[in-house]
Amino acid sequence: MSAPHPTDPDGHRYAPAVRSAMSVFTQGGDTLALETAAAVRSAAQAVERLRGQGVDGRGVSAGALDVLVRLSSAGAEGLSIGELARAGGVSSRNVTGLVDTLERERLAARGADPQDRRSVRVHLTVAGQDWLAAFREPSRRAMAALFDGCTPQELAQLRHLCLRLVENQQRIERGQ
Incomplete structure (x- = not known):
């Protein structure tokens, strides 16, 4: 250390x-x-x-984990590839590859969109729910250890500052 x-x-x-x-x-x-x-x-x-x-x-990358977490909060209706891409701030092509991986691992599945037959929705499978449940507690413990000694106010301020950096970066990319 x-x-x-x-x-x-x-x-x-x-x-x-x-x-x-x-x-x-x-x-x-x-x-x-x-x-x-x-x-x-x-x-x-x-x-x-x-x-x-x-x-x-x-068998899951950090990007795939982000997709799993988003799917877990989406409920039974799931999310489209485009919705996942917008939520993650990445390209649809990137999300498609992540979903392909999650399908191979049987953690997520594509299904028809009942509102639009041309579109597909991605859903968390039971295996995906089980995987997240097993990952949840070790993840919580790791983050608690990482932020050990930080007050809730410090954590909120750190979150605020990091998100401000993200907003500034996005503004710079837009040329503003």
């Missing part, structure tokens, strides 16, 4: 190696935004590593 990060005079953690590298990169300029981006990336990787530990060996 690595040592805890040192803190600056305001009591905020930082990574000395990142700060040093960013200082060289900015030629001695302000490094805060770049250090923050590196910290966000490191935190996202930590979450994915923990999440992946629960998924590995179970």
Whole structure:
């Protein structure tokens, strides 16, 4: 286990190696935004590593897990590929591949849309429900351990800031 990060005079953690590298990169300029981006990336990787530990060996990628969770909250009517893509912020082609994988694992199934015969709906199977039930508690424990020491207010603020980053990125992509 690595040592805890040192803190600056305001009591905020930082990574000395990142700060040093960013200082060289900015030629001695302000490094805060770049250090923050590196910290966000490191935190996202930590979450994915923990999440992946629960998924590995179970035949499901993080993307497929997201689809399973969305299907579990969709109810009996399921979701279309387009709805899954919009909800996940990914392409329909990406979701189609994930659903193909989930069907091979018998965790999800495609079925006819009763409202539109040209369309299909994706449903969670009983095996998919069982898989999620088995995954739920280890996942909850892993996330509780990851966020150990964080107050509910800190978690809400972190969520808020991360979603603000996502909104800013989407605005930049739209050219606004």
